[in-house]
Amino acid sequence: MPDGDQKKPSRIQTRNRLVILDAALNVFSQHGYRGATLDQIASEAGLSKPNILYYFQGKEDIHLTLLSQLMETWLDPLVELDPEGDPQTEILDYVQRKLDMALDLPRESRLFAGEILQGAPRMGPHLESDLKPLFDQKCEVIAGWSAAGKIAPINPQHLIFSIWATTQHYADFAAQVTVLLGADTDPYQTASEHLRLMFSAVLRIKN
Amino acid sequence: MPDGDQKKPSRIQTRNRLVILDAALNVFSQHGYRGATLDQIASEAGLSKPNILYYFQGKEDIHLTLLSQLMETWLDPLVELDPEGDPQTEILDYVQRKLDMALDLPRESRLFAGEILQGAPRMGPHLESDLKPLFDQKCEVIAGWSAAGKIAPINPQHLIFSIWATTQHYADFAAQVTVLLGADTDPYQTASEHLRLMFSAVLRIKN
DNA sequence: GTAAAATTTTACCATTTGGTAAATACACGA
DNA sequence: TCGTGTATTTACCAAATGGTAAAATTTTAC
Numbered sequence: 001m002p003d004g005d006q007k008k009p010s011r012i013q014t015r016n017r018l019v020i021l022d023a024a025l026n027v028f029s030q031h032g033y034r035g036a037t038l039d040q041i042a043s044e045a046g047l048s049k050p051n052i053l054y055y056f057q058g059k060e061d062i063h064l065t066l067l068s069q070l071m072e073t074w075l076d077p078l079v080e081l082d083p084e085g086d087p088q089t090e091i092l093d094y095v096q097r098k099l100d101m102a103l104d105l106p107r108e109s110r111l112f113a114g115e116i117l118q119g120a121p122r123m124g125p126h127l128e129s130d131l132k133p134l135f136d137q138k139c140e141v142i143a144g145w146s147a148a149g150k151i152a153p154i155n156p157q158h159l160i161f162s163i164w165a166t167t168q169h170y171a172d173f174a175a176q177v178t179v180l181l182g183a184d185t186d187p188y189q190t191a192s193e194h195l196r197l198m199f200s201a202v203l204r205i206k207n
Numbered sequence: 208m209p210d211g212d213q214k215k216p217s218r219i220q221t222r223n224r225l226v227i228l229d230a231a232l233n234v235f236s237q238h239g240y241r242g243a244t245l246d247q248i249a250s251e252a253g254l255s256k257p258n259i260l261y262y263f264q265g266k267e268d269i270h271l272t273l274l275s276q277l278m279e280t281w282l283d284p285l286v287e288l289d290p291e292g293d294p295q296t297e298i299l300d301y302v303q304r305k306l307d308m309a310l311d312l313p314r315e316s317r318l319f320a321g322e323i324l325q326g327a328p329r330m331g332p333h334l335e336s337d338l339k340p341l342f343d344q345k346c347e348v349i350a351g352w353s354a355a356g357k358i359a360p361i362n363p364q365h366l367i368f369s370i371w372a373t374t375q376h377y378a379d380f381a382a383q384v385t386v387l388l389g390a391d392t393d394p395y396q397t398a399s400e401h402l403r404l405m406f407s408a409v410l411r412i413k414n
Numbered sequence: 415g416t417a418a419a420a421t422t423t424t425a426c427c428a429t430t431t432g433g434t435a436a437a438t439a440c441a442c443g444a
Numbered sequence: 445t446c447g448t449g450t451a452t453t454t455a456c457c458a459a460a461t462g463g464t465a466a467a468a469t470t471t472t473a474c
Contacts, residue, residue: 016451033242034238034239035242038431049433050452050454051452113379116380116383117379117382131386154404155401162405166369170368172324173368175331176327179335187365194365195365197409202405202408202409220420220421244462245462255423256462256463258422261420261421416474417472420469421470421471422469424467426465427462427464429460430462431459431460432459434457438453439453441451443449
């Protein structure tokens with residue numbers, strides 16, 4: 001009997017929890033927390049509403065589960081930024097990884113964006129405990145590179161904000177990007193080139 | 208008798224419509240379209256729910272009114288980008304105007320972001336009819352500058368996306384920015400300097 | 415001041431919402 | 445194949461939702 005189960009889950013349990021979370025990701029990322037309904041999630045998952053509440057304690061539980069799982073994936077590209085590597089390469093590769101992620105996992109990007117947009121009411125603590133320490137640490141790495149003259153002088157915090165903003169834009173504002181570029185245009189190639197060019201220019205040391 | 212009124216509005220009408228739209232902007236920008244409730248808007252406006260429906264045809268009418276009014280304001284900084292001006296100055300000033308707007312009108316930025324995030328279900332037509340023509344026109348201006356060697360070679364479409372993304376980030380992701388910079392830090396000064404530096408570097412012609 | 419028009423309130427209503435209880439169907443190891 | 449725990453369905457519920465009808469109040473024009 002699942003819900004707050006401690007024992008090892010059955011095959012059915014594993015499968016259905018995945019199905020529900022996938023359906024919930026669709027609905028939450030499209031309508032936000034309050035705009036999403038359990039009926040819609042149930043319908044999309046092909047299960048009945050009470051059946052969904054057999055696997056999760058409630059709406060908030062599903063949302064929180066999604067956000068927690070997402071946080072790890074989301075932070076991963078930044079974790080991989082290597083203080084020992086070549087600064088230019090490290091940062092440009094980070095941009096690339098973030099862009100890849102935005103284009104591979106647009107629903108996750110939108111779920112995250114929606115939560116932050118609404119003031120991070122259910123994720124504030126996670127930001128403080130998971131994101132902030134990593135952010136501070138990597139900012140110091142970049143600041144070090146900057147101070148050592150390996151990249152141009154730059155504000156590390158705002159640099160990271162700019163990387164997040166420009167890459168996630170292609171997922172979060174896809175509806176707008178599609179209208180403006182034309183529905184048939186695939187933005188990936190051109191976006192990748194543009195971002196590489198832009199952040200190269202930012203990091204390049206002036207002579 | 209308002210609602211779909213044609214005659215010139217009374218003082219009370221003018222005032223109450225403004226009060227309602229302001230309250231609705233709070234609620235819609237925080238919870239998205241589906242997450243917002245008329246009761247909440249009414250409560251925030253200090254009016255009763257039926258009284259609100261005396262001034263607007265319904266929830267969607269309020270939302271649509273907000274979005275229509277916003278579109279003009281939102282496009283204005285781009286309209287002002289002058290094809291006859293100095294390219295560097297024009298683009299950097301545009302960045303500054305967008306940043307100012309994000310920080311002055313964060314609710315409007317979030318309302319817009321929320322609508323796009325959800326696939327622009329109520330604004331798709333406006334994007335096609337209002338935004339796209341302006342976007343295309345200004346892209347050609349920038350492409351012209353680029354081709355004439357007045358700024359570095361760059362993809363105008365993605366350059367504009369990057370400007371939008373980086374500036375609006377400070378409004379749309381304010382909850383995250385606040386956590387990461389510390390609640391006491393005002394990002395305006397540093398953000399402004401960073402963006403100026405970054406887009407300067409991007410536009411500068413390599414020797 | 416008074417009548418007509420504009421505004422606001424009161425009292426509703428049908429539907430949708432998140433969630434529950436209990437009965438039923440199913441899986442699976444003995 | 446049988447019994448036991450697992451999974452699912454059926455039938456609900458109270459609260460919240462968007463919206464309406466009509467009465468009551470206030471404003472405005474004369």
